[in-house]
Amino acid sequence: MTGYFVRRLLLIIPTFIGITLAVFVVMHFVPGGPIERQIMAYKMAASTEGGAAGGIAGFGTEIPPDALEELKRFYGFDKPVHIRYLNWLWNVVHLDLGTSYVYQDPVWDVIRTRFPVSIFLGLTGFLLSYLVCVPLGVLKAIHHHSRFDFLSSFVVFLGYSVPGWALGTALLVLFGGGSFWSVFPLGGFRPDNWEYLSFGGKILGQLHHMFLPVLCYMVGSFATLTILTKNSLLENLGQDYVRTAFAKGLTERRVIFVHALRNSLIPLATGLGQVLGLVLAGSFLIERVFNIDGMGYLGYTSILQRDYPVALGILVIGSLLMLIGNILSDMIYAAIDPRIRFR
Numbered sequence: 001m002t003g004y005f006v007r008r009l010l011l012i013i014p015t016f017i018g019i020t021l022a023v024f025v026v027m028h029f030v031p032g033g034p035i036e037r038q039i040m041a042y043k044m045a046a047s048t049e050g051g052a053a054g055g056i057a058g059f060g061t062e063i064p065p066d067a068l069e070e071l072k073r074f075y076g077f078d079k080p081v082h083i084r085y086l087n088w089l090w091n092v093v094h095l096d097l098g099t100s101y102v103y104q105d106p107v108w109d110v111i112r113t114r115f116p117v118s119i120f121l122g123l124t125g126f127l128l129s130y131l132v133c134v135p136l137g138v139l140k141a142i143h144h145h146s147r148f149d150f151l152s153s154f155v156v157f158l159g160y161s162v163p164g165w166a167l168g169t170a171l172l173v174l175f176g177g178g179s180f181w182s183v184f185p186l187g188g189f190r191p192d193n194w195e196y197l198s199f200g201g202k203i204l205g206q207l208h209h210m211f212l213p214v215l216c217y218m219v220g221s222f223a224t225l226t227i228l229t230k231n232s233l234l235e236n237l238g239q240d241y242v243r244t245a246f247a248k249g250l251t252e253r254r255v256i257f258v259h260a261l262r263n264s265l266i267p268l269a270t271g272l273g274q275v276l277g278l279v280l281a282g283s284f285l286i287e288r289v290f291n292i293d294g295m296g297y298l299g300y301t302s303i304l305q306r307d308y309p310v311a312l313g314i315l316v317i318g319s320l321l322m323l324i325g326n327i328l329s330d331m332i333y334a335a336i337d338p339r340i341r342f343r
Contacts, residue, residue, distance in 0.1 A: 005327065012323045017089070019319050024085050024312065033306050034075050034101050039063050075101075092316055098309035102302070107313040110298070117189055117294035124210065125217035129225055132218070134268065137229025138261065144234060152226075160223035164216040165285035171212050172289065184212050187291035213290045217283070225268065232264040269336055270329040 042063050063071075072078040076087070091098060097107035136156075140149050159167075175183045191197065191205040236242065237260050245255045287297035295314060302310035 005331065008327050008330070012320075012327075015323060016319055020089070020092075020312070020315060021085060023315055024088065025081060027306075027308055027311065028077075028081055028084065033077075034308070035068075035071050035077060037306060038071055039068075042067075088312070097313040097316065100302075100307055100310050102305050102307045102310070107309045110310055111295070111313055111317070114293065114295045114298050117292060118296070121210070121213065121217060121292070121294060124214050125221075128214065129218050129221045130268070133222055133225035134229050134265070137226045138233060138256075140226065140230040141233040141237070142256065144230075156223045156226050159219045162219065163285075164219055164283055165289050167219055168212060168216040168286055168289040171216070175212070185209055187289075189292045189294070213286060213292060216286050216289075225271075228267060229264065232267055233260060236260040236264045266333070266336055270333045272329070272332055 069078070076084050079087075088098070097111075099105065100107055100110050103110050136152065140152055143149050171184075172186060175181050176186045177184070185191075185208065188209055190209055194202065194205065197205055233256075237256070239260075242255060242260055245259055246252075250259075284296040284300040286292075287294050288300050291297075299311060299314045301307075302314070
C-alpha cells in the first residue's frame with residue numbers, strides 16, 4: 001500500500017503540469033490581455049487629452065512601436081508561449097508566484113490577505129454540512145418510505161437543483177436590506193463598525209452577515225451527504241451482523257447508533273481529506289453576489305481584469321490542495337476500513 005501512495009504522490013507532478021499548462025495557454029491567447037488593456041487605456045487618454053490636436057506628442061491615438069515592444073517585454077509576451085510557461089513554472093518551483101498586474105504587489109501577499117475569509121467560510125460550511133446532513137440522513141433511513149422521508153427528499157433535491165449563486169440572489173431580493181423583509185445586510189464579510197463593537201456584538205454581527213452566504217455554500221452538498229448517509233445506513237441495517245445484534249437482544253437504538261451507524265460513516269469520512277481545500281471552498285459567484293472579498297471573489301476579479309499572475313497563483317494553490325486532498329481521502333479510507341487494500 002505504501003508503494004501505491006508513493007506513486008500517487010509522484011503523479012501529482014505530471015497532473016499539476018497538465019492543469020497549469022492548459023490554463024496558462026488558454027489565458028495567454030484569449031483577447032483582452034494586459035497589453036490590449038494598456039493599448040486601450042493609451043488610446044482613451046490620447047483621444048481625451050489630444051482631442052482635435054491629434055493626440056499625445058504627435059502620435060495620434062496609435063501607440064508607438066517601441067512602446068509596444070517595451071510593453072511586450074514588461075509582461076513577458078516577447079517570448080514564445082512555451083518559454084513563458086517554463087519561466088513561470090521555474091519561478092513557481094522557487095515559490096515565486098510573480099507580481100500582480102493590478103495591485104502591483106507580490107501575488108502571495110495579495111492572496112494571503114484573503115485566506116482568513118475563505119478559511120472561515122469554508123470551515124463553517126464544511127462543519128455545518130456534516131452536522132446537519134448526517135443526522136438528517138439517519139432520520140430518513142430510520143423513517144424510510146414515510147411522509148417525512150418523502151417531504152425531506154423533496155426539499156433536499158429542490159435545494160440541490162438551485163445553484164448557490166442563484167439562491168443567494170433570490171435571498172438578497174427577499175431578505176436583503178431595502179426589501180420588504182429587510183432582515184439581513186446586502187453583503188460584506190463583517191459589519192462596517194466592526195472595530196467599535198464589543199465581543200458579543202462582533203459575534204452577532206459576524207453571524208448576521210454570514211448566515212445567507214453560508215446557507216448558499218451548503219445547499220449544494222445537502223443532497224449528496226444526506227442521501228449518502230441514508231443509503232449507507234440502510235445497506236448496513238440489512239447486514240447479517242445487525243440481525244445478529246437484534247437476535248442477541250440489543251435495543252434498536254443501540255444497534256442503529258452504535259453498530260450500524262459507525263460502519264455507515266466510513267464513506268463520509270473520506271470527505272475529510274478535502275479539508276485541505278477549505279481555502280478555496282467558496283464559490284466565485286457566491287462571493288461576488290454577497291460582495292465578500294475572499295479567494296473566490298479575488299479569482300473572479302483577476303480573470304475579468306486579466307490579472308494573469310493572481311489567477312495562476314490561485315490555480316496553483318487550488319490544484320495542489322485538491323490533489324493532496326484526494327490522496328489524503330484515500331489514506332483516511334484505508335485507515336478506517338481494514339478491508340480496503342490499495343494495490
